[in-house]
Amino acid sequence: MKMFRQWMAGRHGPDELSFAILILFMICWGLSLFFPSRIWLVLEMLLAVLCYYRIFSKRHFKRSQENARFLRYYDMVRFKVQHVKHRFHERKTHRFYTCPNCRQKLRVPKGKGSIVITCPKCRTKFEKRT
Ligand SMILES: [Zn+2]
Known part of the structure; x- marks a missing residue:
């Protein structure tokens, strides 16, 4: 254990990106069971390496930068997924429109008949059925 700790000293160690690569590896492994092909083996080897x-990289700064970039991308994807989920839940109570002038997304309650919508960003008015 002491030898391993000494050997790991100064190395980057596991992080979120490594964990994501590991998950990707497991997905490939799972898919390879259903769709046998040599391509999976190559892909799994690449991901494992x-x-x-x-x-085990000693270039800690570079690996940290890669991880930070991955986390930024991951947060963006997570935010978009949450947004789609939120809109899906509100589909029965609200309608969504885009402002014809500034492309701002607008949410209005459903079932109010024909209404004039005023864009809060650019004050453009337009009529829509809700
Ligand atoms: Zn607008």
């Missing part, structure tokens, strides 16, 4: 390379 990449994962170990990142964990």
Whole structure:
């Protein structure tokens, strides 16, 4: 254990990106059971090598930058997924329109008949059925 700790000293270690690569590896492995092909083996090898390379890399700053970039992208995707989920839940009570002038997304309650919508961003008025 002490030897391993000494060997790991100064190395990057596991992070979120390595974990994501590991999950991708497991997905590939799962898919390879249903769709047998040599391509999976190559892909799994590449992912495993990449994962170990990142964990045991001594270029800590560079690996941290990669991880930060991954986390930014991951947060963006997570935000978009949440947005789509939120809109899906509100589809029965609200309608969504886009302002014809500034492309601002607008949400109005459903079932109010024909209404004039005023864009809060650019004050453009337009009529829509809700
Ligand atoms: Zn507008």
